[in-house]
Amino acid sequence: MTVRRALILAAGRGERMRPLTMHTPKPLLVAGGKRLIEWHLQRLATIGVTEVVINTSHLAEQFPQALGDGSRWNLRIAYSHEGPQPLETGGGMLFALDRLGDQPFIVINGDIWTDIDFSSLALASPDLAHLVMVDNPVHHPAGDFHLDPHGRLASEGAPKLTYSGVGVYRRGMLAHWQDDLAAAGIVGHGMMPPRFALAPVLRAAMQRAAVSGQHHRGQWTDVGTPQRLAELDAQLRQ
Numbered sequence: 001m002t003v004r005r006a007l008i009l010a011a012g013r014g015e016r017m018r019p020l021t022m023h024t025p026k027p028l029l030v031a032g033g034k035r036l037i038e039w040h041l042q043r044l045a046t047i048g049v050t051e052v053v054i055n056t057s058h059l060a061e062q063f064p065q066a067l068g069d070g071s072r073w074n075l076r077i078a079y080s081h082e083g084p085q086p087l088e089t090g091g092g093m094l095f096a097l098d099r100l101g102d103q104p105f106i107v108i109n110g111d112i113w114t115d116i117d118f119s120s121l122a123l124a125s126p127d128l129a130h131l132v133m134v135d136n137p138v139h140h141p142a143g144d145f146h147l148d149p150h151g152r153l154a155s156e157g158a159p160k161l162t163y164s165g166v167g168v169y170r171r172g173m174l175a176h177w178q179d180d181l182a183a184a185g186i187v188g189h190g191m192m193p194p195r196f197a198l199a200p201v202l203r204a205a206m207q208r209a210a211v212s213g214q215h216h217r218g219q220w221t222d223v224g225t226p227q228r229l230a231e232l233d234a235q236l237r238q
Contacts, residue, residue, distance in 0.1 A: 050076060115218045131153060132213070133145065176204070177194075179204075
């Protein structure tokens with residue numbers, strides 16, 4: 001499967017990273033001499049991705065200033081600006097969907113660092129998503145989803161692994177987002193544009209046996225605090 005498009009989620013406020021994120025969006029913070037998001041852009045270009053959508057909100061104007069049109073990586077970057085209020089992971093994906101085409105696309109959280117080989121991502125038909133899972137970090141010991149021996153993901157079951165923030169999706173994942181949120185008892189998503197987390201939609205797809213996964217045992221960091229950023233920077237400079 002050749003994936004040509006990707007979405008990088010970069011709209012969050014980075015509350016836990018303050019004071020660093022008061023003046024710089026978290027994906028534009030530097031580790032190992034590069035902005036976090038630049039590590040992703042380089043790896044995406046390497047595997048043949050040609051178009052990248054970056055969703056923005058907090059300090060949105062800094063992204064095109066820093067990254068331009070993507071030509072330095074042989075990419076075409078489009079910016080999906082959500083306004084002053086981020087639309088969360090699900091709302092952000094829905095808002096950007098028309099820019100992502102009809103074929104499967106990679107989604108990456110802009111505030112992680114990893115050595116995941118993006119070319120290893122595979123989405124079998126008729127699955128709606130394939131997620132990369134990692135061992136549970138100290139700050140998230142309960143994990144997110146259960147990965148069975150056959151590579152299927154479920155919201156229940158043990159042990160659970162943590163979603164890395166890297167996956168490949170079909171646009172059909174969001175085809176029934178309103179019903180999925182209602183079934184999960186989530187209300188208040190009627191604002192325009194809609195603002196909602198992706199997790200309840202993923203869980204609904206898992207109940208329909210439409211989500212696969214793989215376990216990445218390499219390097220991965222959720223750059224959620226200034227300390228983790230400093231530790232990652234030291235690691236990458238060794």
